[in-house]
Amino acid sequence: MSETASKPYTAGQAKLFKTLFIKPLSQVNIWLYRLSSGRLGGRMPQGQPILLLTTTGRKSGQPRTAPLLYLQEGDNIVLVASQGGLPHHPLWYRNLEANPDVEVEIGTKKKSMRARRATEEEKRLLWPKLVAMYKSYDAYQARTQRNIPVVILSPH
Numbered sequence: 001m002s003e004t005a006s007k008p009y010t011a012g013q014a015k016l017f018k019t020l021f022i023k024p025l026s027q028v029n030i031w032l033y034r035l036s037s038g039r040l041g042g043r044m045p046q047g048q049p050i051l052l053l054t055t056t057g058r059k060s061g062q063p064r065t066a067p068l069l070y071l072q073e074g075d076n077i078v079l080v081a082s083q084g085g086l087p088h089h090p091l092w093y094r095n096l097e098a099n100p101d102v103e104v105e106i107g108t109k110k111k112s113m114r115a116r117r118a119t120e121e122e123k124r125l126l127w128p129k130l131v132a133m134y135k136s137y138d139a140y141q142a143r144t145q146r147n148i149p150v151v152i153l154s155p156h
Helices: 011-035 093-096 121-134 138-144
Strands: 051-056 061-068 071-073 076-080 101-106 109-117 150-156
Touching: 011 051, 011 061, 051 093, 061 093, 071 121, 076 093, 076 121, 121 138, 121 150
Parallel strands: none
Antiparallel strands: 051 061, 051 101, 071 076, 076 150, 101 109, 109 150
């Protein structure tokens, strides 16, 4: 993992980033993704693939969907709970900690999967592949003091 010098977000910056950037763009992405069966909102501008992950809200019990970059590893899907290097885990990650049964949408295909946090050894092996896919992950890890979780989704 890189030693990129990134300053941590202040509490105010983190709140603004989530409120003005992450939440609104995620909602637009989900809407476009579903409207177009993944043709719009299914890839980052640099080509990285995006899926829709639906978890069960740990407090509400309601479905919660997030658009996320992913890496396909055989039958498994690998996610990174980076949240742009913010100081706290994203809500989708906290939801799957409480209930690891999730639904994944890739294009028009939906499948039930079970989530788990990668071990440190698994993360060590997967991290270079994840950074090769999306270079900013190293900067996000450098920006925060938390150990950004890598999540492995396996077929049910």
